[in-house]
Each structure stands twice: as structure tokens, then as C-alpha cells.
Amino acid sequence: MKVHQFARGFWEHEPSLTLGCKRLRPLAPKLSNTNSTTSITSPPVTTFDLKSFIKPESASRKLGSCDQNKTDPTSPQGQVETHIPGGTRWNPTQEQIGILEMLYRGGMRTPNAQQIEHITVQLSKYGKIEGKNVFYWFQNHKARERQKQKRNNLGLAHSPRTPTTLLSPSFSCSVITSLDTTKRGEGVERDEEDSPLKKCRSWAFEYLEDQSWSSWKEEEHRTLELFPLHPEGR
Amino acid sequence: MKVHQFARGFWEHEPSLTLGCKRLRPLAPKLSNTNSTTSITSPPVTTFDLKSFIKPESASRKLGSCDQNKTDPTSPQGQVETHIPGGTRWNPTQEQIGILEMLYRGGMRTPNAQQIEHITVQLSKYGKIEGKNVFYWFQNHKARERQKQKRNNLGLAHSPRTPTTLLSPSFSCSVITSLDTTKRGEGVERDEEDSPLKKCRSWAFEYLEDQSWSSWKEEEHRTLELFPLHPEGR
DNA sequence: GCAAATTAATGATTTATTCAAG
């Protein structure tokens, strides 16, 4: 089990703290000092102001560039068209969907950050869009194609095989050819079986999103009396 | 090496064919005749350059900036870590873990982007860290506390409550204090049974990570002749 | 005592589910 003892020293004493042990792993005899990294550098940083954690609020709203005024959810132009008006969810345009599907069909499944960035930039020509939209799209599309296929496979368990209507002949052809052999040769959609383990940190954090702050708030609501860690009054 | 053949054909064929399925009529009118060579010249807006997606980008290793810390010359003595600083995974320091746990104990479960940003800034005082590390930490910690508890519950069907031996009294005390707690001075782990479903887009995408590009590459590797969509060598 | 081998933690990704806008 972890011993939080150190924590105490941490908070109440200066940073140089004597880290008793490296990470958790109970009993760590050796770490006598290994964490040089920390200890060494940990000079004057001492103060750890909890308050700062408690009151970020004020939303520094880092950007506003693309974000824009969702503040007024009302009346967007209603239409999808160019940009999504309000602050609701992304409403892809035909072009965007088309491109995304194309990429998907082209084999892309889990674009990495660079790719996402790139795609986003491109797609933004056709309408408002953010990186996460692209990310989610691929996630959802992949998952749903998978389910769909599963359903189909089950559904036509005894049916010959569906003539991949989704893919152009030549296309599907090549597909089948190359991976048909091994596993499922259902021919349906051929998900190309995205590989299980791919390493690829496809994303990272960015500027602050929005006031999801409320979430935490609510959560505390539950923790309630426990830790009125909460920011502004309330 | 990989030829963009596929891509090319893909782009050159009429859209209806490939994207005919679902909704969207991909770029509808688009290249109705482009079928042959790369008469790219995409229409006005349609300038959607696939190449741009394929962009090799040659690992623009963006890092190198603030990393390398460990090898930082300023810390002569700190040599323990001779490893590549930025290449591996985050290795939290005692201080960082301590703070994170405190926040967790304080009720935080799924910090939003702002919070993550804030926390990251604070924690970076104690060592290299990125927003996603914070995000992951909470995800993992939450999940693992959950399983741990589940195991316990199952194991001890009637387990009353654990005698928090893990926390030092003073510690919890101070925490509470600092948090301006008004009630509940228990330092118990109290998982709080985190909330069911909270909506809160706690993150967003950010700058590109790094050469995760390889991932995609690999993927194609499999699809191989299928979709020589791949960039150039690299 | 040390270092390869083993194991326990836990950081990082991916996949499955769930929720809710439209």
C-alpha cells in the first residue's frame, strides 16, 4: 500500500523534502536518493498554492478565435451551412463528411495529432470544425462500422456474401485479395481490421475547452461536505 | 516506395462511387471528369489536396524545447537519469504524485481542460509534465481505485470500512485545512463512488505530438498494396 | 554486491458504452 507519509512532509515542509521512497512500490530500499531529478532541482519552488487550484475560474478563456460566441446559444442561424452557429455540437457538412470518409476508406483509422491537425485545417475550409471533432469522428466511425459489420455477419450468417456495395469494385477487389485469406472473409466492408495495438499518441491537450468547470462542481456536490474544495462561493 | 496510387485513383474517381453509401453526397459536383490524370486543379473550394494529408512531415520533433531537463547542464550532479528525457513516458516525481493524490482525495476526478492546464503548470515546477499526463493520471487513478474497491468489496462481502491506515492524521488535517474545509475532517480514502456520468469535455487537442506518424505507416503496412496512401519514404 | 530476469505498478492507447442533441 502506499504510504502517504511523505505527503505530509511535502506540504508542511519545504520542497527539498526527503522523499523517503521513490514511487509506491512498498519498501524501496534503494532509492536512497535516486530521484535526484526532483530533489536537486527542487529549489525554491516550495510554495504550492492550493488556492490556485481552487480558483482558476475566471476562465482565462485562452482563445476565442475559433471558439466564438457560443455564449449565445440561442438563435443560431439555424442552418448548418457554413458554420455551426451556436455552441452546440459539431454539425459536419457534406464536404467534411465526404473527406473524412474518404480518408477512412483510404485506411486511416486513428489519426495522430499531426494528422488531425492537418485534417482539421483542411476541413475548416468547409465549415467550422475542431480537432476533437475529427478525432471523435474517427473513433465513432470506426466503432460503428465495426458494429455494423458484426451485425451483418451475424445477420447473414448463412447468406452467401454481400457484394460490397460500399466499395468500388476494383477497390473491394484489392481489399479482399489482400486480406481475405486469413481471417474473416466476409467481404463486407472489410474493415481492414485495424490492428489491435498501435502505439500512437494521437492527441494531446490544448487550450482550455470551456467551463466544464461545472462538472467538477457538481461532483463536489456529491462529495459535498467532504471537501468544500469548491471555488467560488456556493 | 509507397505509391499514392490508391489515393490518386481515389481522388480521381467520381465521388459518388466511393462515397455513395450513407448520407452525404461527397462533394457532389466535384470532379465530374477529372478521371484521368491529376487534373488536380480542384475547383474553387474543393481544393482539397490529399498530398497535404500525406505530408511526410519528417518527424518534426517539436520537442527539445523544455525537455532535456534531466540532462540539463545546470544540474551537474544530477546525472542519474541518462536517458532520453523527452522520449519516454512521464515519470512522476513524489511531489507531483502527492499533489495529484491530494486533489483526487479532494474530490477531483475528471478535471476539465482549464483545471488540467492549471495543474500542469503547477506540477511542472516539480518536473517535466504535460497536460495529458495529468489527464491520464486521473483516468487511471480513478479506474484503478474503482477496481481496487470492487475487489475489496467482493473479497470482503461484508467489509465495513477500511481503517485508513494510509493517511497520516496530520496530513489529512492539513489538507482539509488548506482547502478551507468546514466539515468532515476524515482523511479516509473515501472513493466517493465517483459520479456516474458527467458530461464534461475535459480536453481538447493541441499541437501535434510527434512522429506518431509511424503508427499510421504501420497500419498501411498491413493494408499495404491496398492503399499505398502512404506519404513518401520517410 | 551487481546485473540479468521476473514481477508489480502504472503510464498511455484503444475499444466499448453511454448519453443526449437534432
Place this chain on the structure above:
DNA sequence: CTTGAATAAATCATTAATTTGC
């Protein structure tokens, strides 16, 4: 009912801690 968004569960992967053989 479709699908964007978000979260949780399941996995994969890497490092630190521990063990083991010399």
C-alpha cells in the same frame, strides 16, 4: 434513429522494484 460527445473499461507497453544466480 442517427451520430457527435464523453466516459469507462480493457489493453498494451514501459519502467521501477524485487528476485535470483553468480
